[in-house]
Amino acid sequence: MAAPTERHPVVVVDDVHVEYKVLATGKRASVDDVQGGMLQRRNARRTRSVHALKGVSFSAYENDSIGVIGSNGSGKSTLMRAIVGLTPVSQGAIYASSRPSLLGVGAALLRELSGERNVVLGGLAMGLSLKEIEERFDDIVDFAGLREFIELPMRTYSSGMTARLKFAIATAREHEILIVDEALAVGDKNFRDRSEARIREIRDNAGTVFLVSHSMKSIRDTCNRVIWINKGTLMMDGDPAEVIKAYEATTK
């Protein structure tokens, strides 16, 4: 079993089950589809339950950089959303030392406004103060490589530029627990290298990072531990090389 906990756990996932109802067509049912009501009766009959996470348990420690791998539909994103608190757990519980964040500052941004305005807005949305944003502004812009375009409205940016800016803003703040969901796949090699370096930096600063990715290379380069989720269960949890090898064996 695991060694006595001298290391401080930052996230504890305790026998977590997540179940939700789905319409027979495979579309996720919302509460409206399932509850009665005149127009919903037909659909209500055709819902079934999806057991997205079936008793997942593990502990993440300070400084861990945990890769999360699994085929599509395995429950990785559901697990991440449960850790952040966006998806309710049907059974079990998740505990954390501070509120984990998903790398999702994009939702706060207003495309009609300039990149500069959006850096301010995104930073504020994440909880930075105006002063802190001012201090980090140049870093953010340079990290994203958008010095010449920062005054232009974001609706004129390419998707790569937008993604880079979002990542730069989101990592401008120290996160104690950060969840990165496949955001490293964008941008050219140069940007990918820099973002991987930044993730390592976050980890070194006593932060914990979860990286969900299909790119085994990114995971090998940044993670010290990998968990493999398959069909809602935790298959393996441990050394990156071993887990990736076992995972790839099943996908060949």
Next chain:
Amino acid sequence: MTLADDAARHGLTRVGARPTLPIYLADVWQRRQFIYSLAKFRIESENQRNRLGMGWVVLRPLINAAVYGVIFGILLGAGSRPEQFVSFLIIGVFLFEFFSSAFTQGAKSITANQSLVQSLSFPRLALPLSSVLQRLLLFIPMLVIMLVLVVAFGTAPHWNWFLIIPLTALFFVFNAGLAMITARLTVHFRDLSQLLPFISRLIFYTTGIFFSFEERFSEHTTVLRIMDFQPIHEFLRLGRSILLEGAGYEVPTIYWLYATVWSVVVLAIGVVFFWRAEERYGRTD
């Protein structure tokens, strides 16, 4: 030792749990720059692509007032038309616009921002607050135009006019409380957002904006008595009493008390009501 015990031993807290009300309010206060910037930037963003840009912030209410002035002033003819009808109308229309836009837009503040709620952690009260603050920022130029027009139509400025500031503050508090209540209700019953414009319209036509309630219903004392307690009516009458001169516009001082009580109570109910469902906003399931 179970995982739960281990978690407790290290001081980990359950994810997604709702903080206590004082902590929640402290969090909201901490986010005040975000609330303000979101309001300001959204106004900018909405007007970005218009040729006249931010000019519309002033033009819209002007055209609004002109349209109502033409319809109710000229086309529909004299009914119970009070003195200084134009000023009367403008004050009514502008004040009401602050209320109705806060009411209907505030209700959508969570449902229209699902992606924001699902990706970032912040106290969700920030959203209806920001929405109403946005309406307040749009109201300020309207206030200025209101004053200019009132002067242009013959009323001299008066020290009394400074009372418009506390009135606006109270109105903001009232609208914020309402927005919080309707925002949460809309999350539970989307259909409400279909109903709200009609409720707003009903209030518009029954609140003496383009006619004087006191003159029209001077015989029906019970109706007048009921309207004494209708908050929008109170705010409108207070606004007119501050800005217009004339015996018809005076208002018993107790109206200030009614307005204050309404505002504080609605805000208190709104905050608590909204906070209680904090864990549930943004859930897709």
